[in-house]
Amino acid sequence: MGRCCKCNGRLLCMCLLPCMMTGHLLVYIMVSIFVTISYTPPKITTHFIASGISTNSSNLASHPVGPFWNLRLEDSALWNRLQHAWDRQHNPILRGNTTWITGERKVKLLSEIEDECSSDCISHKCSLPRMHDFNSLPDQMRAFIMAMHCREYPLLINQPGICKRNRSSFGFDSPMLLMAIKSQVGNFENRQAIRETWGRSGLVEGESNKKGGLVRTVFLLGRQDSSTGPHPDLKNLLELENKKYGDILHWDFRDTFFNLTLKDLLFWHWLQEYCPTAMFVFKGDDDVFVRTGALLDYLQKQWDEHNLVKAITNKTDLDLFVGQVIYNAMPNREPSTKYYIPDRFYKGGYPSYAGGGGVVYSGSLALRLKEVSEKVRLFPIDDVYLGMCLHRLGLSPSHHPGFLTFDLPESDRGSPCAYRSVLLVHRRRPKEILTLWKQLQSLPGHC
Numbered sequence: 001m002g003r004c005c006k007c008n009g010r011l012l013c014m015c016l017l018p019c020m021m022t023g024h025l026l027v028y029i030m031v032s033i034f035v036t037i038s039y040t041p042p043k044i045t046t047h048f049i050a051s052g053i054s055t056n057s058s059n060l061a062s063h064p065v066g067p068f069w070n071l072r073l074e075d076s077a078l079w080n081r082l083q084h085a086w087d088r089q090h091n092p093i094l095r096g097n098t099t100w101i102t103g104e105r106k107v108k109l110l111s112e113i114e115d116e117c118s119s120d121c122i123s124h125k126c127s128l129p130r131m132h133d134f135n136s137l138p139d140q141m142r143a144f145i146m147a148m149h150c151r152e153y154p155l156l157i158n159q160p161g162i163c164k165r166n167r168s169s170f171g172f173d174s175p176m177l178l179m180a181i182k183s184q185v186g187n188f189e190n191r192q193a194i195r196e197t198w199g200r201s202g203l204v205e206g207e208s209n210k211k212g213g214l215v216r217t218v219f220l221l222g223r224q225d226s227s228t229g230p231h232p233d234l235k236n237l238l239e240l241e242n243k244k245y246g247d248i249l250h251w252d253f254r255d256t257f258f259n260l261t262l263k264d265l266l267f268w269h270w271l272q273e274y275c276p277t278a279m280f281v282f283k284g285d286d287d288v289f290v291r292t293g294a295l296l297d298y299l300q301k302q303w304d305e306h307n308l309v310k311a312i313t314n315k316t317d318l319d320l321f322v323g324q325v326i327y328n329a330m331p332n333r334e335p336s337t338k339y340y341i342p343d344r345f346y347k348g349g350y351p352s353y354a355g356g357g358g359v360v361y362s363g364s365l366a367l368r369l370k371e372v373s374e375k376v377r378l379f380p381i382d383d384v385y386l387g388m389c390l391h392r393l394g395l396s397p398s399h400h401p402g403f404l405t406f407d408l409p410e411s412d413r414g415s416p417c418a419y420r421s422v423l424l425v426h427r428r429r430p431k432e433i434l435t436l437w438k439q440l441q442s443l444p445g446h447c
């Protein structure tokens with residue numbers, strides 16, 4: 001019985017074998033057809049022709065017919081597509097030397113690469129980026145896409161002198177820590193609690209190292225008015241507040257969740273112009289609690305170590321970026337959530353990034369982030385955007401266990417001792433900030 005074919009079994013074999021082979025062939029054909037129709041060829045020119053070489057020249061050097069890098073991206077999600085166009089444009093090899101091209105030719109060439117308007121944000125004459133099913137997107141996503149090419153907004157309230165030793169001198173002071181706190185026009189109470197506690201401007205002592213350092217604080221605000229829904233008119237109150245404290249940076253854009261990235265960008269611009277010598281920058285929310293003294297100690301240590309390294313290696317830039325780092329995150333694909341990013345807009349995972357509740361980075365890195373951000377398309381989630389920019393600089397955020405953007409375990413929150421190793425904790429209401437600040441001024445000895 002070990003043999004497969006007996007008399008009538010042989011018949012079966014003779015019939016089954018061709019059947020199976022035909023079956024395989026059919027499957028093969030179906031798979032091939034499927035692969036062929038599901039592959040939509042890239043829409044851009046498939047080979048690069050160096051500028052200056054005419055395409056109808058017959059003695060054109062041989063070139064690969066297809067690209068050797070992946071162009072499937074081209075017909076993919078909107079952000080990836082736009083970023084890809086920029087990457088090509090900023091790539092010195094692909095771009096070649098185009099300075100000799102002038103006039104109409106240049107406009108045409110650049111528009112082929114760019115395919116959108118450059119900076120016409122005020123009159124909204126820009127053509128919208130093409131996107132499949134644009135109208136079915138959630139409102140905030142649509143608003144973001146319609147304005148994502150705009151990066152410059154006027155400053156309504158500025159603090160040009162905050163990093164000057166005195167208002168009449170030209171040189172800059174070098175604050176050890178510049179605190180840039182994302183706030184909204186209506187959050188008067190949060191700002192006041194911060195001014196009275198962890199965000200106090202001036203010389204601040206370290207916790208163990210009494211030397212401490214100079215701290216300057218600014219609040220980053222956009223417009224919170226009828227454009228962002230019904231709001232009482234707080235314009236005069238804000239002006240009064242600014243007259244009293246002089247720490248408000250107010251820009252003329254809608255203060256919405258998807259516009260938070262603009263606060264980073266515009267703050268970096270401001271920093272470069274008005275406070276370029278700050279040693280470190282803290283950027284965080286107005287509902288966090290920071291142990292400023294402990295943070296200054298930590299930063300002093302980083303600075304000293306950096307100076308040691310600098311003496312040996314001549315490396316002048318300090319690459320510090322710390323916070324609570326989130327690794328291998330994927331975009332949220334749940335349409336009902338605040339963080340929803342449709343895959344028509346962005347494909348791929350997120351780079352490592354530090355939770356936006358509060359991060360600290362060096363001043364020199366802030367200036368480099370500003371430079372590289374000019375080559376990274378705006379992304380609606382600000383902390384992810386920072387991760388993208390860092391990634392472009394070849395850096396990644398460092399995790400620090402003292403940054404608790406997801407708070408302490410609930411059972412520990414009431415005990416001052418639990419805050420001993422904390423640098424930042426999210427989230428605290430203004431009253432809680434005051435109470436906690438007072439409690440932590442004199443930590444009991446047994447902690």
Ligand SMILES: *[C@@H]1O[C@H](CO)[C@@H](O)[C@H](O)[C@H]1NC(C)=O
Nearest residue numbers: 052053054055056057058059
């Ligand atoms: C390319 O070909 C067109 C038409 O054949 C001709 O008018 C043009 O001058 C050519 N360009 C160059 C740079 O040779």
Ligand SMILES: *[C@@H]1O[C@H](CO)[C@@H](O)[C@H](O)[C@H]1NC(C)=O
Nearest residue numbers: 052092096097098099100101
């Ligand atoms: C590009 O070409 C122009 C004119 O030929 C030349 O002056 C310039 O130095 C070149 N730039 C680069 C980066 O090669």
Ligand SMILES: *[C@@H]1O[C@H](CO)[C@@H](O)[C@H](O)[C@H]1NC(C)=O
Nearest residue numbers: 164165166167168169170171
């Ligand atoms: C401000 O700076 C100027 C120029 O450096 C100096 O002459 C003046 O004494 C300073 N004023 C104060 C109050 O420090």
Ligand SMILES: *[C@@H]1O[C@H](CO)[C@@H](O)[C@H](O)[C@H]1NC(C)=O
Nearest residue numbers: 143144147253254256258259
């Ligand atoms: C961001 O602000 C600009 C300028 O006010 C506005 O046009 C745009 O709609 C805002 N974006 C979002 C997502 O609210």
Ligand SMILES: *[C@@H]1O[C@H](CO)[C@@H](O)[C@H](O)[C@H]1NC(C)=O
Nearest residue numbers: 309310311312313314315316
């Ligand atoms: C550092 O710079 C000094 C002077 O600029 C130079 O003599 C030295 O060789 C440099 N060291 C290194 C490791 O590059």
